[in-house]
Amino acid sequence: MRLLVTGATGKVGQAFLPAFLREPRFADWSVVALCNNRVIDAADRLSVVKGSVADQDVVSAALSGVTHVLHLAAVKETPDQAIDVALKGLYLLLDRFCQLEDARQFILLSGDCVVGHIFQDYPEPITEQSPRRAYPGVYALTKVLEEVMIEQVGIQSGLNWTTLRAPWIMEKDDFRQAFAFGGEQFGGPPWSTLLDPQRHEQIRAGGYFPAMRDARGSYLKRSFIHVDDLVRAILSSIDNPQAFGQLFNIAMDEPIDYGRVSERVKTVAGLEPADIETPFHSNWLDNSKARKILGWRPEIDLDRLVERAWNYRRAADDPRIIWYPG
Incomplete structure (x- = not known):
């Protein structure tokens, strides 16, 4: 078997590749990484193709001998690249892959932007059957179109597809930096x-923690996932017939309650909670389907997420990286 990984140098890709290569179930598999802006070194069982997913010749070369595809490549709020990478790139991959005699499975990593996460209000937990309601911006729109494209190609061609829909992906000190008040803030808003x-300025200078409130006045609840748990879900999906033709929410068992976060951070770091009113909505990305069908369950809960983020210290050779433009 041979697996093509796009976006192999990104946050998920860099965590996935070593985990895949040391997993005994895939000991006789080879991997090809399709890289563009950043390139990794080839190694035992790992080859590298450089170029854009929007280039049909590059895509054809990368797919040579491939039986499975894991599509991680993405761009954020970059309209000049979004159509090429998200839509043309995915179309070329799907079109060429479906023509391969030994094509077995195509896995797409999607995101909860397709359901608008905190921007859209859902009266019940968000399942795989909930309507797609993207938040404003090109990234969420392209992710909606990606999910629809892979499903429709499956209908047209009989492709075995799998889509994993993840919320905000955390690693290292990301969770701590998401609540920072200076230029080191990771993500938004x-x-x-x-x-x-x-x-x-008062909150930034005073040793406070931002405890956001939702549009109803309760503490905001939002889904997260640690990259290690996401990688385990991907590994559980690869060449798994139970995953063929399925969309899965891959999230923590419960959304993060910003009130509970502020309590934990006060204990760990001594920061006082500062309530912040927002127009956002509390939502719950339901992972029941993935737990039942894939036999997967996240291991990193709120306490472990806080502990990891606040105890992590970056070395000089471990700078924070913006994994995508925009």
Whole structure:
């Protein structure tokens, strides 16, 4: 068997490749990594093809001898690249892959942006049957179109596809930096969009933790997943007939409650909670289907997520990386 991985140099790809290569179930598999902006070194059982997924010749070369594809490559709010990478790239991969005699499975990594996460209000837990309702922006739109494209190609061609829909993916100190008030903040929303300058400075300088409230006044609840748990879900899906033709939510068992986070951080780091009103909605990405069908369950809960993030210290050769433009 031969697995093609796109986006192999990204956050998920860099965690996935070593886990895959040391997994006994895949000991006789080879891997080809399709890289563009960043390139990894070839190694035993691992070859590298450099180029864009929007280039049909590059895609054809990368798919030579491939039986499985794991499509991780993505761009964020970059309209000039979104169509090429997200849509043309995926189309070329699917079209060429479906023509291969030994094509067995195509796995797509999607995100909870397709259901709008905190931007859209859902009255019940979000399952795989919940309507797609993207939040504003090109990234969420392209992810919706990717999910639909792979499903429809499956209908047209009989392709064995699997889509894993993940919420905000954490590693190292990401979770701590997501709540930072300076330029080191990871992700969003930018505090300047929620706080006036005086309040922003007061909280930033005073040793506080941002305890966001949702549109109803309760503490915000939002789904997360640690990259290690996501990698285990991917490994559980590869060449698994139970996963063929299926969409799975891959998230923690419960969404993170920002009130509970503030309590844990006060204990761990001594930061006082500072309530921040927001227009966002609390949502719950239901992972029941993945737990039942894949036999997968996340291992990293709120306590372990906080512990890992607040205890992690970056070395000089471990800078924070923006994994995608935008």
